[in-house]
Each structure stands twice: as C-alpha cells, then as structure tokens.
Amino acid sequence: MNHPLTLEDTEKYINLLAKQFNELGRSQILSNKKIWAMFLAQEESNIIPRENLPVIESIFLGSPMIPIEAFRDIATNVLREYKYCTIIPVLYKMANGNLLPELVNHSLKITACVLKPEDLPGSNYK
Numbered sequence: 001m002n003h004p005l006t007l008e009d010t011e012k013y014i015n016l017l018a019k020q021f022n023e024l025g026r027s028q029i030l031s032n033k034k035i036w037a038m039f040l041a042q043e044e045s046n047i048i049p050r051e052n053l054p055v056i057e058s059i060f061l062g063s064p065m066i067p068i069e070a071f072r073d074i075a076t077n078v079l080r081e082y083k084y085c086t087i088i089p090v091l092y093k094m095a096n097g098n099l100l101p102e103l104v105n106h107s108l109k110i111t112a113c114v115l116k117p118e119d120l121p122g123s124n125y126k
Helices: 005-030 033-042 042-048 052-059 067-080 088-094 101-114
Strands: none
Touching: 005 033, 005 067, 005 088, 033 042, 033 052, 033 088, 042 052, 042 067, 042 088, 052 067, 067 088, 088 101
16 A cells, blocks of 8 residues: 555654543543543444454553554545544544644644545545
8 A cells, every 4th residue: 555644644643642542531530441431432433443443442542552554554544434533523522622732733634645635525626
C-alpha cells in the first residue's frame, strides 16, 4: 500500500489519542477500565469496526498491540471508508467538546494527507 501518511505522523496520532484518553480518566477521576467502558457505551462508538476495538484499547492504554505500520494501514483504510477518524466523535462527546487542540489539528492533518479531493462526498474533482 502506498502511504501518504508517514510513520512519524502515525506515531504522533497514537500518542495524542492515548493522551486524550488519559485526560478523560484524570478529569473524571476514573480508572482506565471505566473510561474504556464509557467509550464503548457511547452511541458514536457503534460505527467503529469491531475488529479494531482491541487495537484502539491497547493504544489508549499506552501499549499498542500491533506495529505502527499496521495501525497506519488501519487508520488509512478507516479514513478512506468513513472520510474521518471514527474515534474522534466518541472522544469529542466524552470530553464535552473539549478535545486537546493538538489532537484536533493532527486528526485534520492526517485526514487531509489520506483523502484526495476526489474521495470527498459531492466532489466534482476530475
């Protein structure tokens, strides 16, 4: 697979997702286990491909279970299929809209790196 997404950007995204997850736990004074249960309980989490949930949980807990290259492939495929990172709406809701600005910016950056103008809905780009 030809990757518009660099390993450095992928690693930064992984770290920012984990940081946001940890911030949620700290702000609500809850364990990682309880925050993960809350994540899964959000209606917005239903769109996340079920086979990706163990990977996401391992990233949130700071111990990714797959190599960074494999996560890059997953992220690229999800972005191409859904046109956005399916994790972000869940975290957004859980954080009452107060996502880490760096996470928001980096999520937008990687989405822009992966999606081509012709990938966007309603695009007349030829």
